[in-house]
Amino acid sequence: MGLPKFSRPKGGCEELSCNLYVANCGPAVGLSLDCIASAFGSYGAVKGVYPADESGCRVIVSYCDESSAQLAFEALNQKPCHDLGGRFLHIRYSVERPQCQVKGTDSVQxxxxxxxxxxxxxxxxxxxxxxxxxxxxxxxxxxxxxxxxxxxxxxxxxxxxxxxxxxxxxxxxxxxxxxxxxxxxxxxxxxxxxxxxxxxxxxxxxxxxxxxxxxxxxxxxxxxxxxxxxxxxxxxxxxxxxxxxxxxxxxxxxxxxxxxxxxxxxxxxxxxxxxxxxxxxxxxxxxxxxxxxxxxxxxxxxxxxxxxxxxxxxxxxxxxxxxxxxxxxxxxxxxxxxxx
The missing domain is CATH 2.60.120.590 (Alpha-ketoglutarate-dependent dioxygenase AlkB-like)
Structure with missing residues (x-):
């Protein structure tokens, strides 16, 4: 299977989900996915951290439940994250898009x-x-x-x-x-x-x-x-x-x-x-x-x-x-x- 795909929820940033779109965060700004997962893990069980696009400076942090995502959003949005070197993060909620099960669209190891x-x-x-x-x-x-x-x-x-x-x-x-x-x-x-x-x-x-x-x-x-x-x-x-x-x-x-x-x-x-x-x-x-x-x-x-x-x-x-x-x-x- 390929990586999950995410998008903004139709209701805007107030609509809760298990997934956070995090800008100013990623390998391009010197933060590994493991490091990001560890920092956001302080607020609940992280299911995965994924690239949001090809820029390398925006990621999706996916939690196992909405309450953990809400805690992280309230603690880190527009605020410095001490576990990530004091970097200011810009966060929105995101939802996972269903993947079309079409033969040939999966990624290769x-x-x-x-x-x-x-x-x-x-x-x-x-x-x-x-x-x-x-x-x-x-x-x-x-x-x-x-x-x-x-x-x-x-x-x-x-x-x-x-x-x-x-x-x-x-x-x-x-x-x-x-x-x-x-x-x-x-x-x-x-x-x-x-x-x-x-x-x-x-x-x-x-x-x-x-x-x-x-x-x-x-x-x-x-x-x-x-x-x-x-x-x-x-x-x-x-x-x-x-x-x-x-x-x-x-x-x-x-x-x-x-x-x-x-x-x-x-x-x-x-x-x-x-x-x-x-x-x-x-x-x-x-x-x-x-x-x-x-x-x-x-x-x-x-x-x-x-x-x-x-x-x-x-x-x-x-x-x-x-x-x-x-x-x-x-x-x-x-x-x-x-x-x-």
Missing amino acids: VSLEASELNIPGIYLIHDFVSVQEEEQLLAAVDARPWHNLAKRRVQHYGYEFCYDIRNVNTQQQLGELPSFVACILDKIPLFRKLHEAADVLLDQLTVNEYPRGVGLSPHIDTHSAFEDSIYSLSLSGPCIMEFRASVDDRDTNNSSYSSNFVRKAIYLPPRSMILLSGEGRYAWQHYIPHHKVDMVNDNMIRRSSRRVSFTFRKVRKGSCRCDYPQFCDSQKVKQETGSS
Whole structure:
């Protein structure tokens, strides 16, 4: 089930309920949900504390009974809360909206490790680069020209990725990968213990800059464009990466349904590197939800003002012959033309 949804009662702030809308309160102003629950717990049993919106500075405190909510309202509204550092709180009553039980609207549990996803071919290494290396990498790309897309900026190295055809022109090489990514390429062999893809010689890099709240639409990287292994390094800010595949032929452990898809998600902290290979690369769509705040299980994590990703790939020079023909543009062409 997803988080409960709340709204103002029709009768205004005088209409009692078990739930309080609390402004000037939340992770964005330095208050954790656990800390808020503890402070409001002085007035009665707190059922839960939830983000009221994506701002990170307004929450819903839900009590088990109306009398506790009334006590907290009278004690804290427009007054300093000593348990929250003397912060002045602005409180209104709120009511829970009934959730429509529509298949596919529930949220998905967020994994912290790739092994929890149970998707073959997906691996994650935390702290792949150091804080100092992160700063140097960001400074290096910021010293170079960016290309503006509709909602984000990009840089291409090795080969340019053409978004209109979702492929690369193998006849137009931009040059070698820049020297400033040597600290990344030198560490790729760390994946050898996890997957043989670490031996692939990478020759294409796309740098993406995502402003806060901007994500990436669901897609599978074109099979004929790139080889098996795709590496993506997250810098500057965190995000959630989700994966989805057809419900009919996918494992449904640790996942949620969305229409005809099964969904899984993983949290990508800054400086982590994720590898997509095998089934996870060829058969699962991956994307980044367009959120300003991500719920990582019971924790609300606010995205930073920017997130920069370094995505490394190996350009494919021939047709793809993977084991997933239903998702493969190379093999679909052969089927349509009757080629063997």
